[in-house]
Amino acid sequence: MGDTRTEISQLGEFKLINKLTKNFKPSNKSTVKSIGDDAAVIQGGEGYKVVSTDMLVEEIHFDMMYTPLKHLGYKAIVVNLSDIYAMNATPEQVTVSIAVSSKFSVEALEELYKGIALACDRYKVDLIGGDTTASMKGLMISVTAIGIAEEKEITYRDGAKEGDVLCISGDLGAAYLGLQVLEREKQVYLEDSNMQPELEHHGYVVERILKPEARRDVIEYFAKENIKPTSMIDVSDGLSSEIMHICEQSKVGCLIDEGAIPIHPEVTEMAVQTFGLDPTVCALSGGEDYELLFTVQQSELEKIKQFPDINPIGIITKESMGRKIKAKSGRTYDLLAQGWDHGK
Amino acid sequence: MGDTRTEISQLGEFKLINKLTKNFKPSNKSTVKSIGDDAAVIQGGEGYKVVSTDMLVEEIHFDMMYTPLKHLGYKAIVVNLSDIYAMNATPEQVTVSIAVSSKFSVEALEELYKGIALACDRYKVDLIGGDTTASMKGLMISVTAIGIAEEKEITYRDGAKEGDVLCISGDLGAAYLGLQVLEREKQVYLEDSNMQPELEHHGYVVERILKPEARRDVIEYFAKENIKPTSMIDVSDGLSSEIMHICEQSKVGCLIDEGAIPIHPEVTEMAVQTFGLDPTVCALSGGEDYELLFTVQQSELEKIKQFPDINPIGIITKESMGRKIKAKSGRTYDLLAQGWDHGK
Structure with a gap:
């Protein structure tokens, strides 16, 4: 400047x-x-x-x-x-x-x-x-x-149907961890202004919070491959909250596969080793990822899988089945707006 | 509540x-x-x-x-x-x-x-x-x-031509005086919170600042009578400033007639007797009137005059003639962005 x-x-x-x-x-x-x-x-x-x-x-x-x-x-x-x-x-x-x-x-x-x-x-x-x-x-x-x-x-939030596959672009939880890193370095600086922030080793997560990108490439791929998602929302408040919006407005349930939620290796490592957090919780509740969460008919899945950066993470079910997540342990939990309910 | x-x-x-x-x-x-x-x-x-x-x-x-x-x-x-x-x-x-x-x-x-x-x-x-x-x-x-x-x-600010008539809807300066009344009553209240605000006698000017209306009726009249203004702007920053925008973007000059500027009787009385202000200055520099300032070809003037609430206030001249206002005294002054230049 x-x-x-x-x-x-x-x-x-x-x-x-x-x-x-x-x-x-x-x-x-x-x-x-x-x-x-x-x-x-x-x-x-x-x-x-x-x-x-x-x-x-x-x-x-x-x-x-x-x-x-x-x-x-x-x-x-x-x-x-x-x-x-x-x-x-x-x-x-x-x-x-x-x-x-x-x-x-x-x-x-x-x-x-x-x-x-x-x-x-x-x-x-x-x-x-x-x-x-x-x-x-x-x-x-x-x-x-x-x-x-x-x-x-035009794709609204209310078009998901039973049997559709729930997909997500990119990976989740990085922006949330980036924010934790920035907040931590701010506290260090406030306590001792001679300390310089240690941001170099956290390039990915810090960039995800400070300079996010919007997924134009995904929309362009849909147009090129003639794919019409049945519902779509962007992930600004955390994956759980956005899944809830789709389920509520489409009047459907879902079963999410925890193991399928895409999380960057840097996020997994930093969540566990630096902040003592469950990486899945970062992905479900973190927010500010600006990835696209959408549903497609199963017949579209082969085309979707060709895109290097999109992962299926679950299936749309009847509304009466509720909103569930199957943990890596094999047990199934209720999905909540903020994360998931380990207590059940 | x-x-x-x-x-x-x-x-x-x-x-x-x-x-x-x-x-x-x-x-x-x-x-x-x-x-x-x-x-x-x-x-x-x-x-x-x-x-x-x-x-x-x-x-x-x-x-x-x-x-x-x-x-x-x-x-x-x-x-x-x-x-x-x-x-x-x-x-x-x-x-x-x-x-x-x-x-x-x-x-x-x-x-x-x-x-x-x-x-x-x-x-x-x-x-x-x-x-x-x-x-x-x-x-x-x-x-x-x-x-x-x-x-x-669609009517832009840049279409005024030499010979066009400059017109204004409604009257000007009231919102500015309304604000002065409210500020005065606020000071009275701050000095003695037992004092109740005296707003009753100032209904018109107070309403003009607190609850202005937009001139949909004028636009509807243009459509009904097939009138196409050559330029138009709304009066948010004061008449002078808006005239300057039209002159600058249309590359023209103007000659405003002070006596033709519409000012509500309550505004004239209150400006002079209560605040010791020149009513014309309130109209030129006050702002927040949300009236429409526009130019029309002279051939449209008869139709414009049928509308009860629109007044011609001046004429568009060559750019080299400058932006002038002819005072009630008969003398001509330069129009400035904030009011007019009595010094010249």
Whole structure:
């Protein structure tokens, strides 16, 4: 960021917005009018528009002590795009509103917008609008993402049927452990500010929390292979909670196979040896993985298995069968919104 | 609100969202899927979609000491719809995200959503999504509004031409004076909490700041009479600032007639007698009026004058003529972003 510090008050709102957004050039032909009027204008089109919105609040969703602003900007976009992909849709536009206290300099906000620009470029979405305002305390970022899909492609949470296979992209639990590492290093630093954070050996888990990616590749594979999931959701609150949403809205039960839940070797090792945690609990309850959880008919399973990064983790059952997880021990437990019930 | 106080933490996020939004029923046929999935789904359609977003922050945009939550919810929607109307478009959907500290009860948020519901009902827009999160301090509301318009109807800020007539709906300066009244009563209360606020005699100006309306009627009149403004903007930052935006983006000058600026009699009287202010300065620099400022060709003027609530206030000139205001005294001054330059 260099050594310069420009106060936001030196610029005023209009010059600030101009400075932050002047390098954003729309790339989607559906973007008719971007920043600079009362509202942005986008083409309607024959299909459907898909709209998702999320708010990130300092000290609630992120800690400035260990969150680089560029990463934060990137993540603020990605978590919204993840919701659009979870509808089997393709994001095309985003709006970004920020409320910011005077502790942030113009240069700090430029870092934030560098991350936003990086995500927009990588995922081919256009920044079309937003609002920039003062706050009394801290930083808030509100993002709305808009995507497109044909009517028949859109995948809701309520379409899972008995016999469908429950699948997950990527691996789970890493973001949760990354957060534990960052919190631990923060405490070390607060106790002795001469200590430098030890993050080098934890590259994977730390990157998963600070700079997550959304699974565009999975949606593109579905389109290419003509696969239509019967239901889908993104994993933001932990696998258990998302499975519950699908079961509740689809009015079905499930049987999850603990041994099939994909967990990165670094996560397994760190959970057990560093934090004394059960890796499965990290995966079930951790959250912020931004992987896609979906169900497909069994006939689609061969095509799904061709994708290097998707694993079947269970089967959809009748609602009356309940929501169950079969542990590695062979015993079956009730799945709970936060993890599983070892007591039963 | 009654005497009950339920803590937000007693409910949790999912139950809270459900409680706040369960009575919202979509009324536009373009709303395909509302709250309850990763994203909302709306129809594309042949025309264009218009997207606007705004953030309201406690202690920056509103003061809880004199802002009833129901009014705040209403206003949060209305200010966004005003931006959609300013594009000559019709709003159909909104998303509402809130970040809220533990000082707010569930009952308080229900009041906020009652106001949101009232605005949605009055303006026929559907609440289709949002996010609800904790904040460390205060209340933040982020609203995104989505509207529709045919391509040829959309009115930007950059279409004003030399000879066009500059027009304004309603009257100006009242919201600014309303804010002065509320701030004065707040100070009285802070000095002696036994004093009751004297708001009764200031009904018009107080309502204009606490519960503004967006000018749907003007847009509907344009459609009915087949009037196409050449440029348009809504008055959120004060008349001067909005005129400057139109002149800058249209690359034109203007000559405003001070005597033609519509000011409510209550505003004139209160500005002079209570606050010792120039009513014209209140109109030029006040802001938050949410009236529509637009330009039309002179041939449209007869139709415009039929509308009871629209006044021509000046003429568009060549850019080289500058941005001028002719005072009641007959002298001409430079118009500045904040008011006008008496010094020249």
